[in-house]
Amino acid sequence: MKVLGTDLGGGSDSTSVIISYETVQRYRRSFGSSSAFFQALARGVFLGASCQTCSRTFFPPREYCPDDLGVTALFELTGSGTVAAATRVHTASPLGGIDAPYVLAIVRLDGVDGSITHRILGDQVPEAGVRVSATYLGDELMHPLLRVAFQIQDNS
Amino acid sequence: MTGAPLVVGIGMTAFSGLQSDKSLTDLVVDAARQALLDAGTGTANVDMGIASYESDHFNQSVSLGTLWHDAIGLVGKPVVRVEGGGASGAVALQTAKAAIESGAARSVLIFGGETNGKSVDRATANEILAMSADFEWEMPLFGTFAAPYALMITEHMRRYGTTAEQFAHVAVKNRREALSNPLAHKGMLISINDVLNSTPLADPYRLLDASLLSDGAAAVLIATDDWAREHASTFGQRPPVMFVGSGSSTDHPRLADRRPENLAHFSAKRQAAERAYKSAGITNPLTEIDIAEVYDSFSGAEIQAYEDLGFCAAGDGGPAAAASRFDRGGQIPVNTSGGLLGRGSAVGATGLAQAFEIVSQLRGEVHEERAVPGARVGITDTHSGAGALCAVNVFRRAA
Numbered sequence: 087m088k089v090l091g092t093d094l095g096g097g098s099d100s101t102s103v104i105i106s107y108e109t110v111q112r113y114r115r116s117f118g119s120s121s122a123f124f125q126a127l128a129r130g131v132f133l134g135a136s137c138q139t140c141s142r143t144f145f146p147p148r149e150y151c152p153d154d155l156g157v158t159a160l161f162e163l164t165g166s167g168t169v170a171a172a173t174r175v176h177t178a179s180p181l182g183g184i185d186a187p188y189v190l191a192i193v194r195l196d197g198v199d200g201s202i203t204h205r206i207l208g209d210q211v212p213e214a215g216v217r218v219s220a221t222y223l224g225d226e227l228m229h230p231l232l233r234v235a236f237q238i239q240d241n242s
Numbered sequence: 243m244t245g246a247p248l249v250v251g252i253g254m255t256a257f258s259g260l261q262s263d264k265s266l267t268d269l270v271v272d273a274a275r276q277a278l279l280d281a282g283t284g285t286a287n288v289d290m291g292i293a294s295y296e297s298d299h300f301n302q303s304v305s306l307g308t309l310w311h312d313a314i315g316l317v318g319k320p321v322v323r324v325e326g327g328g329a330s331g332a333v334a335l336q337t338a339k340a341a342i343e344s345g346a347a348r349s350v351l352i353f354g355g356e357t358n359g360k361s362v363d364r365a366t367a368n369e370i371l372a373m374s375a376d377f378e379w380e381m382p383l384f385g386t387f388a389a390p391y392a393l394m395i396t397e398h399m400r401r402y403g404t405t406a407e408q409f410a411h412v413a414v415k416n417r418r419e420a421l422s423n424p425l426a427h428k429g430m431l432i433s434i435n436d437v438l439n440s441t442p443l444a445d446p447y448r449l450l451d452a453s454l455l456s457d458g459a460a461a462v463l464i465a466t467d468d469w470a471r472e473h474a475s476t477f478g479q480r481p482p483v484m485f486v487g488s489g490s491s492t493d494h495p496r497l498a499d500r501r502p503e504n505l506a507h508f509s510a511k512r513q514a515a516e517r518a519y520k521s522a523g524i525t526n527p528l529t530e531i532d533i534a535e536v537y538d539s540f541s542g543a544e545i546q547a548y549e550d551l552g553f554c555a556a557g558d559g560g561p562a563a564a565a566s567r568f569d570r571g572g573q574i575p576v577n578t579s580g581g582l583l584g585r586g587s588a589v590g591a592t593g594l595a596q597a598f599e600i601v602s603q604l605r606g607e608v609h610e611e612r613a614v615p616g617a618r619v620g621i622t623d624t625h626s627g628a629g630a631l632c633a634v635n636v637f638r639r640a641a
């Protein structure tokens with residue numbers, strides 16, 4: 087932390103003592119059981135999970151099935167899906183990696199009981215029902231989720 | 243105890259963009275002191291404190307519960323901090339109700355506050371608010387929390403034909419109501435066109451569809467009937483207001499994990515309302531509820547709440563808003579305080595500020611300009627995130 091200044095009062099907006107300071111906080115954060123997904127994503131592979139006991143499927147992948155507490159196994163998805171809803175967002179994420187405005191959608195993924203909220207490349211805001219496919223990007227400084235984005239399929 | 247807990251005292255500071263002459267602790271102590279004075283009692287008679295705040299980051303402190311408890315004068319008594327995002331204050335009230343109904347306490351002072359206004363710059367505020375989203379799966383995609391709300395209302399528009407003009411009506415209504423609330427952050431007389439032409443956030447939402455970030459605090463003192471008779475000198479001077487029902491529930495925090503049929507709605511709000519109504523003995527909310535404070539974090543969220551709280555059928559919220567069915571003078575006046583759009587939102591205090599408005603209305607203590615004469619039953623509705631945790635509380639004035 088670093089004190090930037092202290093106003094003893096009498097200014098235009100306050101009679102109180104006001105301190106201004108800044109902090110720089112650095113974090114190191116594990117993705118834990120989600121790591122396998124993000125490691126595969128960096129290789130251009132999209133993964134879901136399936137319960138070894140009841141065969142229920144999950145996206146995002148879960149380590150354990152919430153129904154029977156059985157362990158799950160990862161399996162490969164096509165990365166294709168169908169738009170459920172979409173919007174154009176006019177403010178960039180604080181984490182960076184995407185310039186505003188950008189198109190954001192909920193995509194129901196093929197082959198798994200699950201969806202992802204993610205970016206659609208281009209300016210077009212797709213209607214519900216439009217087909218999209220994952221395309222893989224590479225940038226080590228980005229949040230690993232941004233190694234993928236979706237694009238509208240040509241035949242949609 | 244016999245019967246539901248009584249609301250024996252309420253207090254609230256003004257909500258504003260920057261309370262530079264008050265620290266956050268000052269605000270909370272002001273609100274708590276008002277609640278104790280309103281009840282006609284003192285700190286010595288309070289059994290327990292409950293602190294409500296959402297973020298450890300806006301005020302950069304991780305121990306505000308005990309600091310506030312001490313500053314109010316409650317040292318030596320138990321305190322617990324409750325965090326439930328935007329529902330924090332409402333869940334804190336529910337925790338207090340449970341403590342009283344279990345016999346663990348006869349009186350509980352609930353106090354909450356937040357400095358969401360201008361304690362940090364806009365970029366820092368965006369960083370802190372972004373922490374409400376899942377870091378691994380959503381946060382990198384959300385510029386602001388307008389994004390998930392926009393996706394939900396987009397689906398509502400697709401499914402039911404709801405229009406931007408219809409939810410702009412809510413933005414106009416609530417800012418107008420705030421003009422007659424002296425504690426409101428920012429009342430405004432605006433038009434639907436003003437809303438539709440304001441800065442875009444995430445389509446279809448625009449700046450005037452979004453709620454305010456405020457500095458402020460609120461407090462509520464609840465107690466058993468016998469405690470009130472023994473310790474609250476104002477008891478008997480006005481119709482008692484009882485805290486007769488509460489319910490909460492959860493939905494998947496990540497929007498993408500929700501069932502497709504739930505995307506246009508706050509499904510947890512439906513469950514919370516059903517539980518609250520059942521505990522309060524309400525079978526027909528439209529005819530039995532006289533007034534409501536609803537979580538209008540975005541204008542369209544109020545329309546969705548009309549439906550999920552059972553005030554109208556699914557899909558009828560937009561036309562109902564445009565027809566002023568839930569304006570003052572309508573079937574159920576909603577957000578007479580101005581709501582989050584006009585009174586503002588100091589997150590940890592919001593559910594308590596809603597209770598302040600409802601209890602004030604049921605007592606007949608608000609300015610006649612925004613009064614709902616004869617109101618006997620009122621509810622509050624809050625949620626965290628984009629409806630991950632929903633909490634509904636029901637208050638009833640004794641005859």
